[in-house]
Amino acid sequence: MANSYLSMIVLYCLHRMDGQRTIYSILHLLNGKKSAQTIQDAHFFQLTKLFNTFSLLNRSDLEQIISALNEQAYISRHTEQSYQVTSAGLKQINDFFNMHPIPPELNGWRFHNVTELFWERISLAIQVISQLRNRESKYLPIQKKKELHQWLKTFLYESQLSRDELAKRIYDELVRCLETNHHIDPVIFVKRLTGFQIIGLTEKQAAWNLDMDEDAYHIQFLGILHYMLEMIETKQSDFPLLRLLIADKRDIVPLTQSSNRTFDLLKKGYSLEEITHIRNLKKSTIEDHIVEIALNVPDFDISTFVNKEKKELILIAVETAASKQLKHIRELVPNADYFEIRLVMARGW
Structure with a gap:
């Protein structure tokens, strides 16, 4: 252990x-x-x-x-x-x-909302396309969720391709995506895929098959999925079929749903106090949302919530404090509240 x-x-x-x-x-x-x-x-x-x-x-x-x-x-x-x-x-x-x-490609925070769904979709799509390509209609789908099956019907319709052409193009896109990074081993991904007369391995089986620590395999597999998501998202024109496997683009933005709603109100010009009233939430909860936004939105302006002079004092305190614990930083800047300190740390760290 x-x-x-x-x-x-x-x-x-x-x-x-x-x-x-x-x-x-x-x-x-x-x-x-x-x-x-x-x-x-x-x-x-x-x-x-x-x-x-x-x-x-x-x-x-x-x-x-x-x-x-x-x-x-x-x-x-x-x-x-x-x-x-x-x-x-x-x-x-x-x-x-x-x-x-x-894996340097690992990006849990950015892709945690979409990784599982992406795997469910790509594994089901590859299985079904492989069976269609080989004219096989009797098989058990590896994914059982009805919404995934409905999504696949839409995917097949929107592709507007014959079964042979669809199989060729998605294969080409997968190869192009996986071969652009020499640091990843595509076998880690391929071992999990189910197709015509091929049963994909479970994570545990794949790790054993490749003589890998199960948790090491798990991290490598996640790294490949995150790499694929990054490639497909940033080079959509290169992967017209694979991009259809990604959920709504909003799901990739690494903000919780509640923080997203607060962000929408901020962009409309509402103040912290007004948002607290509109959303009927505690002020501390809205403050948490604003800190999360500051952490994840590069051009988010925090000057509305903390002035320049106090920001500079907080940054100096962060550098000189014994630790990143808020109480230690506040001891050095007693006129700053915890929200202001957290916000400056979010933007300046």
């Missing part, structure tokens, strides 16, 4: 957080919890790529990993529920990830 890929991911997160958050902050991050604190932690500690990458990780498994890391002296207790990485742990991180790097 201690030297599994997942345990090294946990060790890496502990290193980034440096004792400033509890171990359960890591659980929330890897589970993809959409709380204001978790979203901010992902950005502040530069862990956005790992957001929602291990949604099935539970408290018990995390605690076992922490215990094993502690026994190996890779970490030392900082507070009751937080740890810091030791020099031995830092060496282990460097050695391990030099040999088994986290």
